[in-house]
């Protein structure tokens with residue numbers, strides 16, 4: 147353990163030098179918010195339609211480098227938009243550069259002190275001390291684009307955009323596909339031994355087999371849903387060599403499957419089409435071992451019901467997210483992660499095209515997660531990262547670039563489905579930086595006697611302080627029962643904390659002094675701690691304060707690190723061709739409103 151800790155410290159030290167170098171470079175460039183105001187483009191004709199697409203995790207700098215390489219992004223959609231409209235290489239996210247925070251800034255034009263969304267995970271002040279609420283579900287204090295548009299008589303459709311989740315009228319558009327949340331059953335990789343197979347029930351499936359047909363049953367998690375699987379030997383060669391799987395789902399057609407094939411399995415449900423994409427990964431001819439992946443059992447959610455039904459009928463069931471447990475960087479088959487990603491992108495693109503084909507919208511907000519998912523898992527780009535080899539890095543970078551190419555392909559279809567009078571905005575919420583180590587900030591506070599744990603070794607409500615963490619930011623809250631001096635002690639402990647002789651923290655600041663970060667908000671911690679890129683916080687209070695990371699890519703830092711900046715494009719009537727180095731993500735809402743011919747959301751920054 148000590149040796150491991152030394153290893154982490156060595157890696158962190160090497161990395162820290164790099165992070166500090168980047169930081170001073172960023173300071174030189176004066177990458178603070180508030181870019182200089184630009185001349186406003188003439189407004190488009192009244193009644194113009196606008197589409198805002200966010201590709202989560204697209205880094206402006208990486209995209210720019212890929213745009214320069216003709217072999218990359220073969221669909222050419224990003225290149226076409228840059229050639230005919232406005233392109234900011236970097237869209238500066240709010241601090242912290244996190245998905246919920248940044249998307250809510252897009253749609254309100256306000257920073258976290260205006261929106262109330264200060265992190266992806268926040269303290270829930272209505273619950274016992276230390277209880278958290280997702281920043282995706284927490285109340286938004288500012289008016290959103292969908293609210294402003296509807297207030298001014300425009301119709302709004304939303305496909306998965308964060309913040310529009312249907313929880314109450316303020317978070318509901320005219321029609322929506324909403325983020326489905328956790329699947330009914332998570333994906334699971336089944337490794338079946340020979341003993342799992344029993345002779346098949348006679349008179350069952352008609353299956354030509356030259357060895358005894360064998361059968362097993364696998365279940366979808368804790369649900370009552372099952373799928374019956376049979377194996378057959380289709381070669382008349384006098385040997386027992388199984389080579390086919392017959393899938394007998396609870397509903398729908400039976401399928402004959404070979405090794406490597408994907409197959410859908412649907413289950414009956416009164417709540418809409420529900421299913422899982424599954425794959426036969428291996429089948430030993432003697433049944434010594436069979437590996438079958440049952441995908442996450444999922445269904446589409448949204449409003450109204452007729453829209454979900456139409457998506458079900460015309461597009462199919464929600465295919466689920468790529469599986470980081472079964473096919474992540476640490477798995478034997480990371481390429482399957484990309485196959486799942488491609489399926490999801492194809493599903494979302496078809497769903498988005500169906501949304502565009504509706505005639506009842508003026509503003510359409512679209513969201514796709516593929517680049518973020520892939521980059522978190524596979525951004526192995528620095529020799530200081532764990533298990534780095536040039537071969538592994540090259541392979542994984544190929545996955546990351548493939549996810550950008552998938553976004554480009556989807557954008558190509560979306561752009562071609564729009565008319566010449568429509569305005570298309572494309573952005574993302576943040577970039578991504580390689581991660582070297584995790585910091586368990588509650589462990590640091592616990593070691594200093596400032597945090598208590600419960601029976602499960604988790605931060606207890608009796609703690610004097612608790613850190614609520616999201617990637618690169620920790621909001622530290624003082625228990626109202628603890629004296630104010632507790633916060634001084636917590637601050638001192640963190641200021642003194644070192645990894646390899648250096649502080650891993652970029653900023654440690656009291657809430658009331660966090661105004662320059664846009665974080666002087668009642669929702670923020672009493673103390674706000676931002677990590678340097680390369681470190682990310684973990685919530686646990688158990689064990690070593692510095693530990694190896696769970697993923698390769700991360701974000702959620704102060705918005706002065708160019709590699710974590712997003713991207714921005716706009717094309718449509720009245721938008722001349724222009725390329726700038728950067729805009730602020732808080733300028734997007736007013737630009738979208740201008741294209742629609744409406745007043746911007748009430749708290750929006752100028753365009």
Ligand SMILES: [Zn+2]
Nearest residue numbers: 202203245575
């Ligand atoms: Zn994101």
